[in-house]
Amino acid sequence: MRYRKLIVTGGAGFIGSEFVRQNASKYKIAVVDKITYAGDIKRLAEVAGKYSFYKTDICDARKIEAVFKKEKPDAVAHFAAESHVDRSIDDASVFMTTNVIGTQVLLDAAKKHKVKRFLHVSTDEVYGDIIKGTFSENSPFSPNSPYAVSKAAADMLVSAYHRTYGLPVVIMRASNNYGPWQFPEKLIPVIIMNALKNKRVPVYAKGLNVREWLYVADCAKAVSAILEKGEDGQAYNVGSGMEKKNIDVVRGILYALGKPDRLIEFVKDRPGHDIRYALSVAKIRQKLRWKAGTAFAEGLKKTVDWYVKNTKWTSRVLAEEKKTGRSK
Numbered sequence: 001m002r003y004r005k006l007i008v009t010g011g012a013g014f015i016g017s018e019f020v021r022q023n024a025s026k027y028k029i030a031v032v033d034k035i036t037y038a039g040d041i042k043r044l045a046e047v048a049g050k051y052s053f054y055k056t057d058i059c060d061a062r063k064i065e066a067v068f069k070k071e072k073p074d075a076v077a078h079f080a081a082e083s084h085v086d087r088s089i090d091d092a093s094v095f096m097t098t099n100v101i102g103t104q105v106l107l108d109a110a111k112k113h114k115v116k117r118f119l120h121v122s123t124d125e126v127y128g129d130i131i132k133g134t135f136s137e138n139s140p141f142s143p144n145s146p147y148a149v150s151k152a153a154a155d156m157l158v159s160a161y162h163r164t165y166g167l168p169v170v171i172m173r174a175s176n177n178y179g180p181w182q183f184p185e186k187l188i189p190v191i192i193m194n195a196l197k198n199k200r201v202p203v204y205a206k207g208l209n210v211r212e213w214l215y216v217a218d219c220a221k222a223v224s225a226i227l228e229k230g231e232d233g234q235a236y237n238v239g240s241g242m243e244k245k246n247i248d249v250v251r252g253i254l255y256a257l258g259k260p261d262r263l264i265e266f267v268k269d270r271p272g273h274d275i276r277y278a279l280s281v282a283k284i285r286q287k288l289r290w291k292a293g294t295a296f297a298e299g300l301k302k303t304v305d306w307y308v309k310n311t312k313w314t315s316r317v318l319a320e321e322k323k324t325g326r327s328k
């Protein structure tokens, strides 16, 4: 291991917690998480006692400085973000604050404390959509939703800190993740939860939008590869090559649960809805020898099984979100 002490922001979220679960024995990890509606420390139950935790907002420069001073990290893995496109369409403000200002606060702390590596978790959505072919790491940015714009701004800020201050950064741009512990507002868990209750499953427009589905455990392994072996100043696309139309994903879930297609309800499209995302992963394959290992059918089965067994968790986090409105 090149690094020993890590700060992991957003470590109580969906992808960040998978990374912490995979790596809690390898590194000394300090999780920094505000615990918004999307954060839940229960995701880290299986590694309890193997990490330290700061319930801290990444936008709070004074508190972030105190965490860096205490933890003296070698590296930062920055997952924390507002992550749901639909919410950004309702209200962009918290997306700009957390995703842009929060990233700037962390970059300043990383610079001051001379961390050896700052890994920024970005998204394929910075490139916008593409009808044919794939995006490479050099494709121009053309983000379409307020969420994607906030992530593109953060991504560019991270590159600027490399060029301007020589901060040793690496960037990961991942495609749509799915798997256990995802907050039940995103497509796959929403479909599973509704279908389990025999409720209608909402599908935007005709369900023809295409996403490249990446199993969360594979994504977290890509983070580890980039963290340990990535080259300073470089970005790496992380996709699976497993492209699916939304409607096919929905039908696959209904089939796995033994539910009828008539539960599908086509609803008014999301404004500005990106048609298709697709990434070239030639760079990470060739340079870092990473490849997504989980076939979509296998990942979907594991995910469906997990949600079937964990309805208590989904009901609880949804009830808490409703009660406290912690997202706003």
Ligand SMILES: NC(=O)c1ccc[n+]([C@@H]2O[C@H](COP(=O)([O-])OP(=O)(O)OC[C@H]3O[C@@H](n4cnc5c(N)ncnc54)[C@H](O)[C@@H]3O)[C@@H](O)[C@H]2O)c1
Residues within 6 Å of the ligand: 009, 010, 011, 012, 013, 014, 015, 016, 032, 033, 034, 035, 036, 037, 038, 039, 040, 056, 057, 058, 059, 078, 079, 080, 081, 082, 083, 084, 098, 102, 121, 122, 123, 124, 151, 173, 174, 175, 176, 177, 178, 183
């Ligand atoms: N989920 C995907 O499909 C996907 C794909 C590509 C990239 N990403 C990126 O990966 C990262 C993680 O995504 P996710 O799906 O795990 O998100 P998530 O919403 O499940 O988790 C985000 C975490 O960040 C925390 N957080 C939010 N605001 C914070 C703040 N101001 N200070 C401290 N903590 C805060 C939340 O409490 C939560 O634990 C994000 O940066 C996201 O943009 C996600």
